[in-house]
Amino acid sequence: MAAAALGALLGPVLTGCGSDAPSQGIGTAPAAPGPRHDRPSTSPSPSVKAPPADRKPAAAAQGPAGRMPVFERAHGTLDKVVALTFDADMTADEGPRADAGEHFDNPELIALLRLLKVPATVFMTGRWADEYPSQAQSIGTDPLFEIAGHSYSHHAFASPCYGLPVVDRADMREEVERAFTAIRRTGALRVVPYFRFPGGCYDDAALRILAAERMTAVQWDVVSGDAFAQDADAVAEQVLDGVRPGSLVVMHCTRSAAPVTGEAVRRVVPELRSRGYRFVKVSELMGL
Numbered sequence: 001m002a003a004a005a006l007g008a009l010l011g012p013v014l015t016g017c018g019s020d021a022p023s024q025g026i027g028t029a030p031a032a033p034g035p036r037h038d039r040p041s042t043s044p045s046p047s048v049k050a051p052p053a054d055r056k057p058a059a060a061a062q063g064p065a066g067r068m069p070v071f072e073r074a075h076g077t078l079d080k081v082v083a084l085t086f087d088a089d090m091t092a093d094e095g096p097r098a099d100a101g102e103h104f105d106n107p108e109l110i111a112l113l114r115l116l117k118v119p120a121t122v123f124m125t126g127r128w129a130d131e132y133p134s135q136a137q138s139i140g141t142d143p144l145f146e147i148a149g150h151s152y153s154h155h156a157f158a159s160p161c162y163g164l165p166v167v168d169r170a171d172m173r174e175e176v177e178r179a180f181t182a183i184r185r186t187g188a189l190r191v192v193p194y195f196r197f198p199g200g201c202y203d204d205a206a207l208r209i210l211a212a213e214r215m216t217a218v219q220w221d222v223v224s225g226d227a228f229a230q231d232a233d234a235v236a237e238q239v240l241d242g243v244r245p246g247s248l249v250v251m252h253c254t255r256s257a258a259p260v261t262g263e264a265v266r267r268v269v270p271e272l273r274s275r276g277y278r279f280v281k282v283s284e285l286m287g288l
Helices: 003-010 095-099 107-116 126-131 133-140 169-185 204-213 232-242 261-274 282-286
Strands: 081-088 120-124 145-149 191-195 216-218 247-252
Touching: 081 261, 081 282, 095 126, 107 133, 107 261, 120 126, 120 133, 120 191, 126 133, 126 169, 133 145, 133 169, 145 169, 145 282, 169 191, 169 204, 191 204, 191 282, 204 216, 232 247, 232 261, 247 261
Parallel strands: 081 120, 081 247, 120 145, 145 191, 191 216
Antiparallel strands: none
16 A cells, blocks of 8 residues: 555554654754754764663753754764664554554564564653553563653644644643653653654754753654555665664554564664674663
């Protein structure tokens, strides 16, 4: 089925996730008003060493004009490391579809990552955590993984954003807080203070919301293209072609709308390892 048809069938749950739209530097005024859909040019320059075992990941320091800096990639790192990240998307109104048997989860993918011993960061919506609390707890208590926020409802924080509904400005802080409340309510322990904007869309006001919450925005530099994809080899090739030392790859943990992700991962992991890469979580990449 064509991507457009799948998008119409499955709704907006993954719309815009993993966009390769042009970036806009956080310290640079945009040419015209509107949201930023990707990465700033002023990412921190992190180490790739893992944090001490007794030290929790912390958010980055607040940036200029009360905005939060946006982490994209460990630019300039000499180490061949890569962070695989998986968005667990589900909107606040998709409960009936889940009740009818649609799978917004992908336990087989998580099992595969465990089998391959691949650390990963899952950016989870609160609605996904509410729907699959036992899975969220399992992911969030496994030292191989960490969970970050992806909003509660998977609505956009800036407009336009690939057709996603837009959160009212007054409700943005609640969207962030409610997501983490839902995740922690499952018993997940490995929850880090990072946040990925739905669709990757944000503006200065959205960054200030994160600053107030002491959350670090995390984007990506490699788009897997797994959303609505039917060809696992094409997804794998896109990842393999894009990865550089320090890369952040965006993929999805939503079986109904990203059905070939596991198959692509099964090819990507051994190939990158054969090229000398090792896999790290975002917190390790940031060196917190």
